[in-house]
Amino acid sequence: MSRYAPPTTRATKVLALIVPLLGTVTMGTACTDGAPPTGSGSAAPSPTAVATSTNPSDQPSPTASARPTTIPTSAFFELPPELRKSPRQTTPVSNALPKLCANEFGTGGRQVTASAAMTVTYKKADEPPSNVPQGMIHQTIFTFDGDGASDYMQRVRSAVQACPTYKQGDNPVKVESRALPGAGDEALLLTRTWAETSLNGDRTGDTATSQIAVARVDGAVTVFNDQGWEGTSGNPAVLDQAVRDGVRTLDAWQR
Secondary structure, eight states: OOSSOOOOHHHHHHHHHHHHHHHHHHHHHHHHHSSOOOSSOOOOOOHHHHHHTOOGGGSOOOOTTOOOSOOOGGGSOOOOGGGEEEEEEEOOHHHHSOOSSSOTTOOOOTTEEEEEEEEEEEOOTTSOTTSOOOEEEEEEEEEESTTHHHHHHHHHHHHHHTOSEEEETTEEEEEEEEEOTTSSSEEEEEEEEEEEEOTTSOEEEEEEEEEEEEEEETTEEEEEEEEEGGGOOOOHHHHHHHHHHHHHHHHHHHO
16 A cells, blocks of 8 residues: 555545635735735835825916906006096995896806906096096906806896886886997997986986996906996996906906
């Protein structure tokens, strides 16, 4: 009889089970590491460690289209000297924005990154500075993130269409709107008309008008609110010049 006896049937079955299991463990390790084992025994870095050690140069840099959080005076238009009754003055946005039936122009929403307003008083070019002003223009500027500027313009259009008339005291005011071509990327002009009254509140028999212009320039919107002096009519020619100059100034500031 030979000295070495063949393995028993039980031992053969156990060995047959162990070998496949070892193969499974090896394959699982290879899939997890993504490369054959190096045999060094060092553990792979955790996901947290990898994220922490990222090179700063790999981080996304701010884009050129990032919107400012402050608006300087240089972003606002300035009247020519012959029309300027007084210098520009900072004005609270809530006082500068017009109101018709509701708060049509104060709906900037959460995408507003900055807002500011200034007021300039104007006179007739051929009148001395000692005369009373002809009117004043309040200019408000909003800057927006994303598509906020376009969304604002759409909201204003919808709100104005829903307000063809409103009351200023007991005096009804008619509102007409139309597109204003050649002013920024898109612009809207509103004309308000009402029965003119004297300082005592008596009807004069004439009508008075004033205008509002809203223009979008890239990711910013500017609102011009023209008001005649003490309830009289504003000057459409002065407002038109203010809008054209204001759009160019706003565009230059954003570049």
